[in-house]
Amino acid sequence: MIKRLAVLNTISVVLVIAVNYVSQALRLNNTTIGELSDQYDNLFTPASYAFAIWGLIFLSLLAYSIFQLKRAFGDSTPTDVIVQTEYWFMLANLLNCAWVFAFVYEYTGLSVLIMLGILVCLIQVIIKTNMERWDAPISIIAFVWWPICLYSGWIAVATIANVSAYLTKIGWDGFGLSDETWTLIMISVATLVNGFMIITRNMREFAMVGLWALVAIYVRHKADQEFIAYTALGGAVVLFIATGIHGYVNRHTNPFLKIKERVNR
Secondary structure: OHHHHHHHHHHHHHHHHHHHHHHHHOOHHHOOHHHHHHHOOOOOOOOHHHHHHHHHHHHHHHHHHHHHHHHHHHOOOOOHHHHHOOOHHHHHHHHHHHHHHHHHOOOHHHHHHHHHHHHHHHHHHHHHOOOOOOOOOHHHHHHHHHHHHHHHHHHHHHHHHHHHHHHHHOOOOHHHOOHHHHHHHHHHHHHHHHHHHHHHHOOHHHHHHHHHHHHHHHHHHOOOOHHHHHHHHHHHHHHHHHHHHHHHHOHHHOHHHHHHHHHHO
16 A cells, blocks of 8 residues: 555656646647736736746655655655555646646636645645644655645645636626735735644644745735735735744754754764
8 A cells, every 4th residue: 555655646746747847848728827827917926936936846746755655665664644645645746737737728717626626635635644733753844744835835825826817817806896905805815824824733834835925926016016015025924923933932843953863863
């Protein structure tokens, strides 16, 4: 079971990276994800540099896969997290591949449903592994928790952005509320969701991804939508402070202390 899951998870990671690369290199449907995002431009979309985080996410998922293969085939160290994830991680990656095709071929409504599916799968991984709720060794923190936190944190932000893109495409009137008002609501929701993940699940890394996105929203709008820009910046500051306070309160489980202890042995 462990070996099969490790192999399937690794294949799914390679596949999702390949599909994302091909979608850019071959310009599926004669477009790219970035170009379509620009076409469905809305005020919640962050500055374009923010999407570079996918490079870090993909690298971390490769590390996660290598860790699983090493544990499954290379040594006898018990790794319950591989079994605990069941097929949810693999399914998240397969849905990620499906999302690329749905989005670039402009099935935007379907892409929203697929994105929600990815988020549900990653939440299942978080819950089933009891992520960040126990004092794990540094190997689990670095090669399991951090990759999933980065992945799920960005998917949470991307879900809101995907919904916004769909509503822009269909010309939704916002129940009479302005685009600016809805953007402020979405920024508030993003801040609350990330704060909730810090408080209830100790997932500071998840929140730091949200902080990254909020800062990018600030950067994009600081010259033309100051109220939205500074609201996003305020949300980022709140998350930064919350992360710092949580890190200080739980400093006895700081992973860098674990690294220091291993070096000093």
